[in-house]
Amino acid sequence: LEAWVRVQLPWGSTLRLRAPGGAASGGVSGCRLWASAVALCGAILENLPETQQQGSASGCHVIELGAGVGLPSLCAAAHIPCAKVLPTDSNEDVLRVLQGNISRLQDVSQLANDTRQQTHLPSGVEGTGGCCFNDPGCKIVRDPRCLDFTNSAQVGVLLRECRFKEQAEDMDFASSGCFSLVLASDCCYVPGAADQLAEATATLLAPGGMALIADRDRPLAGPALRTQLRIAAERQGLCVQEHDASVYFELGVKSTQIPRDLITGCVDQRSFVLCCVRVGSFNPPVNPPVLPSHAISLDELD
Numbered sequence: 001l002e003a004w005v006r007v008q009l010p011w012g013s014t015l016r017l018r019a020p021g022g023a024a025s026g027g028v029s030g031c032r033l034w035a036s037a038v039a040l041c042g043a044i045l046e047n048l049p050e051t052q053q054q055g056s057a058s059g060c061h062v063i064e065l066g067a068g069v070g071l072p073s074l075c076a077a078a079h080i081p082c083a084k085v086l087p088t089d090s091n092e093d094v095l096r097v098l099q100g101n102i103s104r105l106q107d108v109s110q111l112a113n114d115t116r117q118q119t120h121l122p123s124g125v126e127g128t129g130g131c132c133f134n135d136p137g138c139k140i141v142r143d144p145r146c147l148d149f150t151n152s153a154q155v156g157v158l159l160r161e162c163r164f165k166e167q168a169e170d171m172d173f174a175s176s177g178c179f180s181l182v183l184a185s186d187c188c189y190v191p192g193a194a195d196q197l198a199e200a201t202a203t204l205l206a207p208g209g210m211a212l213i214a215d216r217d218r219p220l221a222g223p224a225l226r227t228q229l230r231i232a233a234e235r236q237g238l239c240v241q242e243h244d245a246s247v248y249f250e251l252g253v254k255s256t257q258i259p260r261d262l263i264t265g266c267v268d269q270r271s272f273v274l275c276c277v278r279v280g281s282f283n284p285p286v287n288p289p290v291l292p293s294h295a296i297s298l299d300e301l302d
Helices: 026-030 035-046 048-054 071-079 092-119 152-163 171-176 193-204 225-235 245-256
Strands: 004-008 014-018 061-065 084-089 179-185 205-216 238-243 271-278
Touching (some): 014 092, 035 048, 035 179, 035 245, 035 271, 061 071, 061 193, 071 084, 071 092, 071 179, 071 245, 152 193, 179 193, 193 225, 193 238, 205 225, 225 238, 225 271, 245 271
Parallel strands (some): 179 205
Antiparallel strands (some): 205 271, 238 271
């Protein structure tokens, strides 16, 4: 049987995940910590000034697509001042693990706020790894949401609920209906996923918002995955820059203090991080080109 492990994170909470090894399928794959997610954490930290600028007056609203065990969401919540983070995934088994990881950070956040109020400490309580639990009464990480980003109808429902304050916790977020930061890692492993991820990203981003996407070139149909994502994102009106995934991965390992032997996969020349910025309103084409079908086996996922 594959082992479950729990890792202490520098900001005070713990991360529960499946250790590497064995078959990668379904919820088992989603409950592992993949190298691209660690690289995404590094990208978040490296782009902190930009993410703070993208935020509204009430804070930076963040959504993670295909969150898995949720390390990037936790990292964003712990380091982006006044961030309000919504982790999402489409697998029910993964969501249960994700909920536990999120709940433990919520407990740490509440404890930090309670301690600050009792002792009159300034924002950035000592002992929480320099994290930004500085918004008393605010749930910095919302409970995980079941969302299949490849389903445009589900993405639309999420935005409508945010606009009408059915699930949002502040009016500023509800009125905008969009996110200042979209996160995704290892989300594209079937044909057409690049177009679907780019469409969801463009739909969710507020004008001027930024998306950070970490992934690996895999044997899908057509061009390399990074090329597919770049073309799809630019078609949606996003400005795209590629960054060195290995640099971000090392920063992610250092900042999260995750033991390397608990990280599944690797970061190498096939790995990449894309930074996509929505510079304004844009009406994408109705019918993007369709790539030929290609089924990949599970051992080709990384």
